[in-house]
Amino acid sequence: MGSKLSVDKSVQVVIVGGGFAGIAAAYKLKSNGIPFILVDIKDSFHHNVAALRASVESGFAGKTFISYKDSYQDSFIQGRVKGINLQKQTVVLEHSEEIHFSHLIIATGSDGPFPGKYNQAATRDTAIQIYEDLVKEVQKAKHVVVVGGGSAGVEMAAEVKTEYPEKEVTLIHSKVPLADVELQPCVRRTIKEILLKKGVKLVLGQRVSNLNEMTLNVVKENMELHLDKDPEVITADLILCCTGIKINSSCYIEAFGDKVASNGALKVNDHLQVEGYNNIYAVGDCADVKEPKMAYHASMHAKIAVTNIINSLMEKPLKTYKTGSVSMLLSMGRNDGVGQVNGIYVGRFFVTIAKSKDVFVSNSWKEMGQKMPK
Ligand SMILES: Cc1cc2nc3c(=O)[nH]c(=O)nc-3n(C[C@H](O)[C@H](O)[C@H](O)COP(=O)(O)OP(=O)(O)OC[C@H]3O[C@@H](n4cnc5c(N)ncnc54)[C@H](O)[C@@H]3O)c2cc1C
Secondary structure, eight states, X not given: OOOOOOOOTTOOEEEEOOSHHHHHHHHHHHHTTOOEEEEESSSEEEOGGGHHHHTTSTTOHHHHXXXXXXXXXXXXXXXXXXEEETTTTEEEETTSOEEEXXXXXXXXXXXXXTXXXXXXXXXXXHHHHHHHHHHHHHHHOSEEEEEOOSHHHHHHHHHHHHHOTTSEEEEEESSSSOSOTTSOHHHHHHHHHHHHHHTOEEEESOOBTTGGGSOOSSOOTTEEEEBXXXXXXXXXXEEEEOOOOEEOOTTTHHHHGGGBOXXXXXXXXXXXXXXXXXXXXXOGGGBOOSSOOOHHHHHHHHHHHHHHHHHHHTTOOOOOOOOOOOOEEEEOSTTOEEEEETTEEEOHHHHIIXXXXXXXXXXXXXXXXXXXXX
């Protein structure tokens, strides 16, 4: 822990959202002895970067949910923030309870389909059980279809096929190149090669036209998926959806009006302050910063925001956030990986060490001052 600052009694930082950005902010505030309240819908941090592994391997989900209370005790409140009262400088919870802030860090991140995301007002035990239930469905299934070939979808298909090579796995993607546009062509090609080598069937440049009629995440025999450009019908008994990540803007959209970009993110200046407000910061996926939405960037934002809160209290100049270069590691199942770091291609060995061996997950347990369960 760093040296504690002596701050005025009126200082109370409120962090809305305990994802990668929120826990990094909480860690730095705690280290500096600055009073804070962290609010999240769930009772535990979800390491969603490892959510897809937790969907195929029994026993893994317990490592991906870390109790906030055990880390932050009374500095954590479980609840959904439904609004921000800028006049009163409060955040308003679901049952109209208000929490006063001197400084506010908005870190509400993004939401998307389970299993990549799990943003429910559930207990840790319930959340873990829901992933364990999905593992059982994957184990029962004969033909798994993954819809969406962005970074989450390619990882999902690879995780299923690595863990259960005997299962038929099909990945359907609306575009022809796989994974994120920010990745170099050679990385995207390697991703495709890995999937094909593992035996994943690829259906590219096609959208599923009847996805909203399908049952997701539960085995159901002979589900028929229709494609928009091809008369071929794909039959599956388990469908996993990995598309449609959206920014969680509901709690601030009313308060900030024109400070909200068209995708729902909050417009920020170089210090990550919401435009026009010097005591309100937006960090992580919900900050309108032109860079890929990543856990690594989210925690970098949080560190800058907390440094700037400290600097403003000490009347020092504020720090500027420089957009990160694209570093992305994709875990293509436990024994494979690919990615790029600072624009340089990195292959299997590095990624397997960095990602597939639980290093990322154990770092979060350390950051939250707890020991990862075996
Ligand atoms: C399957 C998958 C794999 C990924 N893999 C990687 C990877 O390998 N590397 C990488 O860098 N990034 C990866 N990402 C991206 C990464 O997960 C996100 O960029 C990161 O989670 C953003 O962190 P965040 O703190 O901004 O938001 P989030 O992680 O989305 O957290 C937001 C938090 O806010 C809470 N919240 C939301 N609204 C409210 C409200 N109104 N009141 C109270 N609480 C609220 C939510 O419950 C949640 O805990 C992956 C994403 C997915 C989906």
